[in-house]
Amino acid sequence: MTRLGRLLSYSAAIALIGGTAFAEDVIIGLATGQTGGLAPFDQPSLAGFKMAIDEINAKGGLGGKYMVTLDIKDTRSDTGATVQAAQELVAEGVKVLITPCDADPSIAAGQISQSAQIPTLTFCGTTPTITDAVGDYMFGTYPADNGQAALLAEHAISKGYKSAYILKSPDSAYTLRLPEYFAEVFTAKGGTIAGEGTYGLGQQDFAAEVTKIAALDPQPDVIMTAAYEPDFPAFLKALRGAGVMAPVLGSDGIDSPTTTGLGEIANGIVHTTAGFPADGTPLGDFYKRFTEATGAAPETVYVATGYEIPYILDAAVTAAGTMDGPALRDALANLEGVQVLTGKVTYKGTNRMPSRDITLVEIQNGARTPILTATPDPASVPAP
Amino acid sequence: MMDIILQQVLNAISLGGIYALLALGLAVVFSIVGLINFAHGELMTVAGYVLFLGVLFALPLPFAVLLAIGAAALAAVLTERLAFRPMRKADATSLLLTSFAVSAILRVLFQNGISARPKPVPLPSALSGTVNLGPVHLGAVPLASIVVTVLSLVTLNLFLKRTTMGQAMRAAAEDFQVLRLMGIKANRVIAVAFGLSGALAGISAVLWVAQRGSVDPLMGFIPVLKAFVAAVIGGLGSLPGAVAGGFVLGISEVLFQAFLPEAALPFRDAFVLSVVIAILIWRPEGLIPAKTARRS
Numbered sequence: 001m002t003r004l005g006r007l008l009s010y011s012a013a014i015a016l017i018g019g020t021a022f023a024e025d026v027i028i029g030l031a032t033g034q035t036g037g038l039a040p041f042d043q044p045s046l047a048g049f050k051m052a053i054d055e056i057n058a059k060g061g062l063g064g065k066y067m068v069t070l071d072i073k074d075t076r077s078d079t080g081a082t083v084q085a086a087q088e089l090v091a092e093g094v095k096v097l098i099t100p101c102d103a104d105p106s107i108a109a110g111q112i113s114q115s116a117q118i119p120t121l122t123f124c125g126t127t128p129t130i131t132d133a134v135g136d137y138m139f140g141t142y143p144a145d146n147g148q149a150a151l152l153a154e155h156a157i158s159k160g161y162k163s164a165y166i167l168k169s170p171d172s173a174y175t176l177r178l179p180e181y182f183a184e185v186f187t188a189k190g191g192t193i194a195g196e197g198t199y200g201l202g203q204q205d206f207a208a209e210v211t212k213i214a215a216l217d218p219q220p221d222v223i224m225t226a227a228y229e230p231d232f233p234a235f236l237k238a239l240r241g242a243g244v245m246a247p248v249l250g251s252d253g254i255d256s257p258t259t260t261g262l263g264e265i266a267n268g269i270v271h272t273t274a275g276f277p278a279d280g281t282p283l284g285d286f287y288k289r290f291t292e293a294t295g296a297a298p299e300t301v302y303v304a305t306g307y308e309i310p311y312i313l314d315a316a317v318t319a320a321g322t323m324d325g326p327a328l329r330d331a332l333a334n335l336e337g338v339q340v341l342t343g344k345v346t347y348k349g350t351n352r353m354p355s356r357d358i359t360l361v362e363i364q365n366g367a368r369t370p371i372l373t374a375t376p377d378p379a380s381v382p383a384p
Numbered sequence: 385m386m387d388i389i390l391q392q393v394l395n396a397i398s399l400g401g402i403y404a405l406l407a408l409g410l411a412v413v414f415s416i417v418g419l420i421n422f423a424h425g426e427l428m429t430v431a432g433y434v435l436f437l438g439v440l441f442a443l444p445l446p447f448a449v450l451l452a453i454g455a456a457a458l459a460a461v462l463t464e465r466l467a468f469r470p471m472r473k474a475d476a477t478s479l480l481l482t483s484f485a486v487s488a489i490l491r492v493l494f495q496n497g498i499s500a501r502p503k504p505v506p507l508p509s510a511l512s513g514t515v516n517l518g519p520v521h522l523g524a525v526p527l528a529s530i531v532v533t534v535l536s537l538v539t540l541n542l543f544l545k546r547t548t549m550g551q552a553m554r555a556a557a558e559d560f561q562v563l564r565l566m567g568i569k570a571n572r573v574i575a576v577a578f579g580l581s582g583a584l585a586g587i588s589a590v591l592w593v594a595q596r597g598s599v600d601p602l603m604g605f606i607p608v609l610k611a612f613v614a615a616v617i618g619g620l621g622s623l624p625g626a627v628a629g630g631f632v633l634g635i636s637e638v639l640f641q642a643f644l645p646e647a648a649l650p651f652r653d654a655f656v657l658s659v660v661i662a663i664l665i666w667r668p669e670g671l672i673p674a675k676t677a678r679r680s
Contacts, residue, residue, distance in 0.1 A: 035492055037602060039500035170650045198649040202606040204595060205634075207395035207526060208641035215388055229502050233597035241514045241523030258598035261504030299501045 026066045026323055028053070029073070029089030030098040031109055032123060036077025041101035044299060045123040045306030046072070049098070051293065052310035062310070063317030066095075079105045086112045094118065095323045096313060101142075101302070103127035103173050110134030117325035119332055121309055124274075124302055126252075127173045128384035131352040137329050140353035141309050141345075143252070145174060145226075146384055148272040149181030150376040151358050152249050155270060156186055156222055163194040165213060165220035165246075167227060167235065171201040178226035178251050184382045186224075194220035203231055206238035214242040222246055228253025233262055240265040255301055260366045269363045274301045275342030276359045276370040283341045301342075308340040343373065351384070387519040392642040398526035400634025401533030402591055404627040406611035407618060408540070409584035411626035414615070415557035415674060416577045418476055422483040423463060424611060425604020426490040427582050431456035431589035432599030433494070436503045445508065453586030460582025461575055468578075469571070487604070494601035502600035505593050525594045536587055537627060540580075544623070549576055557621065558675055617663050619670025628671045632663070 030049070032042040053068050061067040071094065073085035082100060086109035089097060097113045099106040101124040113120040114135040122130060124142040131138045156164060166183055169175035183193050195216055197209045213223070223246050227235055232254050239248070250259075250271035259266055277287040277298075286304055291297045298304065315338045317323055320331035336348045343357025357375050361368040406424075413421050434455040438448025467486045471479055511528075514521045544550035549572075555563045556573050564570050592607060593599055610633060618629025633656070640655045648655070663671065 035495055039495050040502065040600065043495075043500040196646065198646070198652075200653060204592065204606070205395070205399045205638065207398065207523070208392060208638045211388060211391050211395065211642065229598050230596035230600070230603065234595050237525065237595065237597070238523060241526075242521055243514065256502060256504075256598075258502055258504040261506035262597055263506060263509045265509070299499060 023061060023065050023067055024323075025069060026062070026095045027069050027071050027092065028096045028098065029071045029086075029092065029094035031073050031075050031082050031085035031089060031105075032098060032100045033077035033082075033102075033105070034072075034074040036075075038075075038077040038100045038102055038105075040300075041124055041302055042077075044302040045101060047294070048290070048298075048303040048306030049123075049309055051290065052307045056310055056314055062314050062323070063321065066317060066323055068310075075100065075105065077102075077105075079108050083108045083112065085109070090116045090118060095325075095328070096121070098123060098309070099125070101125055103130050103133075106130050106138075107133045110138045113137060117329075119325060119328050121313075123309070124305055127177070128351070128353045129173075132384065136333070136352070137325070138352060139332055139347065141312065142305055143272070143274055143356055143358045144353040144384075145178040145251075146181045146382045147353075147355070147376040148251050148358055149178050150185050150381045151272060151360060151372075151374065152224065152251070152270075153182050153185035153189060153191070154376075154380065155360055155372070156182075156224070156249060157189045157191060159222075159247075161191065161221035161247075163192045163218075163220045163222075165195045165197070165216070165223045166193060167197040167199060167209070167223065167225035169199050169201055169203075169227065169231070174251075174253070175201065175226045175228075179224055181382045182224050182249075185380055188380075194218075199227065199231060199235070201231065204234055206231075206235045207242075210235070210238040210242045210244065213239065214244050219244070220246055222249060224249040226251040226253060229256055229258045233258055236262060236265055236269075252301075255361075257299070260363055260368065263366065266363045267365065270360055270371070271363075273359050273361055274305050275357070276361055276368065276373075277301075277304075278370060286341050304341050308342070308345070311340055312338055312345055343375070346375075349378075353384070391520045392638060394520055394522055395526065395642075396635040396638035397631070398522070398529050398634075399638055400631035401529045402588055402630075403610050403614050403634040404630030405533055405536060405584055405588040405591075406607050407614035407626035407630040408537075408623060409581045409588065410608075410611045410615045411618070411621060411623050412553075412577050412581045412584065415621040415623065416553060416560065417468070417472075417479070417574060418621075419468065419479040419483060420612065420615075420620075421468075421581065422480070422608055422612075423486040423490060424581065424585055425606075425608030426487050426494075427456045427460050427463075427585035427604070428589035428592060428607055429490070429494060429599065429601065429604045430459040431586040432505070432593045432603060433498060433503070435590060435593055436505045436599050439505055439507070449590050452590055453583055456586030456589060457579045457582035460578040460585065464575060464578040469574075487608075491601050491604075498601065500601065502598040502603075504598050506597070507594055511594060525591065528594070529591045532587060532591060536584065540584075540623075543580075549573070553577060613657075613660060617660055617670060619667075619673040621674035622670065622672050625670050625672035625674065632671070633660070 075082040082105035097120040099109045099122045106122040106125045114137045121139045126145045128144040128146050166179040168179040252273045255273040275283045277284045316331040320327040336346050338345045345354045345356045360372040431452040435452040471482050511524050552568050614629035614633045618625030636659045640652045
């Protein structure tokens with residue numbers, strides 16, 4: 001069915017029901033990478049997002065009165081194509097724009113929606129500078145890098161680690177800044193940095209770097225990195241192969257079956273994640289519902305964080321009573337303690353990167369166990 | 385200090401070996417059809433997914449590995465039959481674009497047909513163990529890459545020198561037209577070249593995946609880039625050149641990573657590529673240029 005057809009049939013359906021309340025059709029535009037390098041993040045986020053929109057539409061729409069149609073454009077993970085898609089969506093009159101799980105295309109697309117006064121949310125972009133780089137219409141949704149780093153550093157201090165080695169890659173903001181934020185908090189709380197290493201994304205061979213770590217004297221108490229697959233497993237294998245047994249701290253990028261599939265060398269890894277689907281928790285129940293609905297379990301927590309976004313929007317639309325840009329922006333920016341699957345989300349008092357719960361999990365024998373869920377203390381979160 | 389230098393030299397040889405296998409895969413095809421097959425990386429991905437399935441269904445590992453290598457060889461022959469054979473009379477640029485197209489199509493098929501997320505390939509923990517040779521440690525996988533590279537090079541050499549098909553392929557690399565005048569079937573020589581290239585892609589994929597622990601749709605991009613650089617340094621189309629180029633690339637990557645000062649490390653690839661440029665200025669045809677009767 002064409003988009004127009006879909007719109008007409010929705011309107012017809014609403015007209016037939018007679019509309020107990022005044023209902024309005026709105027379009028939410030998504031310019032995200034459904035193929036290419038961002039697809040591992042944007043595809044699962046979209047799957048969750050769609051499921052939530054269907055649920056909300058079935059209950060009468062956003063804020064109880066806005067029936068949502070999605071216009072989904074694939075950007076092929078290309079920043080130029082993201083800008084083009086954003087332009088088309090803005091011209092079409094979307095009320096909300098969703099951008100990819102990455103800083104660069106989100107910032108580029110945000111420039112367009114910012115001047116058109118359209119609230120814009122990034123799927124799982126974690127760079128805390130995304131929002132200020134664009135302006136007051138740009139919102140993050142996912143736990144930011146500096147928050148993750150703060151929680152990891154507090155954990156390291158509480159475990160009594162005195163010195164840390166950090167491995168970073170200048171190839172992306174995530175792999176560069178997250179370890180730097182960690183170092184900032186860790187040293188502020190009394191730790192020391194024993195050394196720093198650098199790698200390239202997709203480097204594959206870590207033998208040279210690891211030989212240098214093995215030669216450190218004294219050895220660091222802990223090793224921290226924001227490397228994710230395929231780099232993280234290659235790094236860990238090389239590290240353990242060189243006989244370095246220091247505990248390893250990682251970020252949400254290694255919340256993937258590959259990490260648990262590494263076997264006993266992964267034992268003792270502690271990493272951050274947006275949430276852990278324990279039985280009986282809202283997230284655990286969502287995993288069951290998603291599995292029943294699609295026939296396959298979520299491959300990653302991004303499905304859940306994508307699912308949460310329409311509910312965050314729903315809370316804002318309910319508060320604003322309208323989907324007009326400026327009012328919706330203000331309502332979003334003032335949200336406080338919105339209950340979602342993985343905890344509570346607050347925008348009030350932030351730079352529009354939400355303050356929200358982050359979970360620390362530990363890997364033992366191929367399984368994860370949650371060890372802590374907390375909102376990082378704003379006083380210890382480093383400035384972006 | 386001696387230990388560390390020895391350790392880094394072993395690291396360098398191990399990475400160089402994988403690059404040599406990768407570059408060899410490109411060179412085998414280029415020497416005969418004049419095509420740089422940028423879909424070579426996706427052949428590795430095919431092998432990776434077959435290995436993933438093999439491990440998932442708990443097949444004995446050697447069997448899963450053979451199956452993966454076979455699948456890559458089969459995929460190579462199929463891409464030749466479906467995409468490259470119809471383009472055989474086309475010029476080099478069209479062939480190159482065809483290989484980009486094959487690569488892009490395969491990547492989207494993997495992303496939308498299998499999963500955009502990486503699939504874990506958990507290998508037995510024996511493979512993440514370490515072998516201690518005196519003061520130096522060598523991981524099981526890097527050690528395996530050295531052994532496998534040597535074995536593959538020896539086997540390939542025997543095949544090219546001792547079998548009729550091998551001799552036909554060497555002749556085809558020097559002058560394809562004359563070979564055809566001798567009554568050798570072109571299709572068969574080319575199909576065997578692609579199969580061989582696919583098998584080499586499969587072997588390197590197994591080593592590559594063993595090191596990274598997962599397979600994903602875009603995994604072929606970096607290895608094919610490395611292979612291309614290595615093949616160019618060595619001399620495009622020259623098999624000994626590809627091996628030499630692979631080792632030069634791997635060794636310079638590891639040595640720069642090991643001995644550059646910390647502040648210069650983010651520019652490691654720039655240093656490596658400077659070496660590549662220096663080699664090409666010194667020997668524009670590559671380290672060991674191909675013997676060829678091709679006239680441009």
